[in-house]
Amino acid sequence: MSPPFKLKKPCLVYSFGIGQDWRFEDDVYDFYKCKVLAYDPSIGKKAHNRTDLIHFKPYGLGAVTDHWSKGWPMKSFRQHLKDEGHLKTVIDYVKFDIDYWEWEVIKSLTKDNILQYVKQLAFEIHLLPVPITKKTDRTIKKTEFIEKFEILKALEAIGFKKFNYRLNPFCGYTSTITGIVRSKCYELHYMNMDFVDTEHLEKRQGHFMNKT
Template sequence: MGDMDDGGWEVCDDPEVRPVPPCIIYSYGTGKDWTFDEDVSRLYGCHVFAFDPSLDLQRHDRTPLIHFYPWGVSGTTRTNSKGWQMYTMEEIKGLLGHKDKTIDIVKMDIESSEWTAVPQMLSSGALKGVKQLYIEYHVTSATNNREGLKTIQAVERDGWKKFYVRKNFHCMRKQRDFPVKRTSCYEVMYMKAQN
């Protein structure tokens, strides 16, 4: 679903996890690419709640099924140094009245904030009732690789199974003392058939 070049995500369409109305999708990190949100809302008839504090947009309904909020997701609720309002996923679910609702897909492309957001999601139980989880992991020189590995292992220990992994070639970089270019972004799609 979405742009095949960048911004697209592989949706698992197996019957036990396929979004079926009334379905809910959280799309963290929309950027200027709405193709994923548009495709999943059109194909599955889901309400997509799109979040991105970096866009200069107010809260609005982009379509009858796509609802935009200028919030970010993080490991703590705060206003960050850029003036962006950040919430935990648990708080976002509460603000939207979704605490006891099934969330069919959580998609996250949040530019390294996943390293604080995901551990909090796991420890708080915010992922309970989520069927599919898509994360773009950003590995940069500022990433603590040991803590990052612990986060990825914690996702898998929580019962999430990878069904698709790909490198995002839009994040290519040359690493000093390494002979070839590498990517710093890895998109991992997980599913959880039973919650």
Template structure:
């Protein structure tokens, strides 16, 4: 828009100056050309002598023309000065407010309310927030505002495929990124049709070894090391591993393997998932104190992620995980997608800091 506005200013200003020039030339020509109309039998030489000094008239019109040029220049200068300063494309907005907190001394109802409010809080507005893959399940939000935009060579680690390659195919097809994909639950080692995806039938966990289901598991740090990306920036890390995210993320926080991850998208599951998935006649016994502690521990893990420098730019409440809380009677979901950027990679020229909340962060 600023370029279009500037073009219009130049066109209009040029037209005004050209019109003024034509008027000056015409007036000069009219005044300096001898006219005998109404004055019969006058010698042209005599008429020229009787006319005002021609040199004076020329100087007059030259001065007038110079003044018009100066006025036009000032007009253009003023117009350009009034143009809005173009902002960097696809800016990242960061909200700087005191962190939210949850106290173990609160009632279970208050803790639950605070936890879900925290999940739906955004601290970052990414001007170019794009859903990559399916709009619903199978897709993930990616911030494409600089410096997080996916440019070759870029690398994505994707944990938890479930035979759904929409996100991985979109990342490689649209942005040309290399994808390292992992899922120990897939019955056969499916070979992706996309040659830019490397698949491993290995899972993500807090320790290295063989899990209860006989799956081969590794920590995030071990995965990075084995694939040759231990000290290399990771453009996007996606984790969707059905409740195992908590212990895996805690270990990643402990060993520092998240420090070079530029964007982090993961799906969290609350213990309510186990209640909801049980049949009506197999209802699990509830322990209010344990459930309160679960909320506090989950909150503390997410806060540690923020302390490491990550800030949430989007979330998605999974509609397939909806339930009615037995404590607050509100509709909740035991499953949320959370999307973060690592603010350690932010740059001053495309970042705007906000010291108050606004509708900007609630879109």
């Protein structure tokens, strides 16, 4: 939330994957008075306004605009922006928690060149498909780790830098190899460095040089 990324009115936030937990959307509205576009095809079939600035629509975020096996309507991020008239609008924050579909979505986002107007990106990663239980019958393979690492590295290649991450304590499982409790879910936060001006970068560089 530091400049130039501090949310301040007027601000625009996209949120994909609500479930029954509106805390993020409500907090963004209560504290920052941002307009929030919230999407989740699993919790209702009718669009409605939760508040004057929180607008809900029953669509999901997918790699392409299509319908998947449960019959939920899915749209690519580009299609969402096009439908809302935001293809060239600066978006302050994009958040998604879409239960392992994030990997295909992130790949599509980096290939589609559609994130240039997004200032911050936050999402949860799942190392194995959900549902995730403590009695999972397998541990993630080395090849899967490498594949997911490369997907995240592609975000850096288009100008995004990770500035925060948090282990999700509700995704714990016992490794079948070591017997140690691990987590399959992490929350990652990225900033678009194109929105960091040269003066700000020089100040930060000077700060770290003085400390050393």
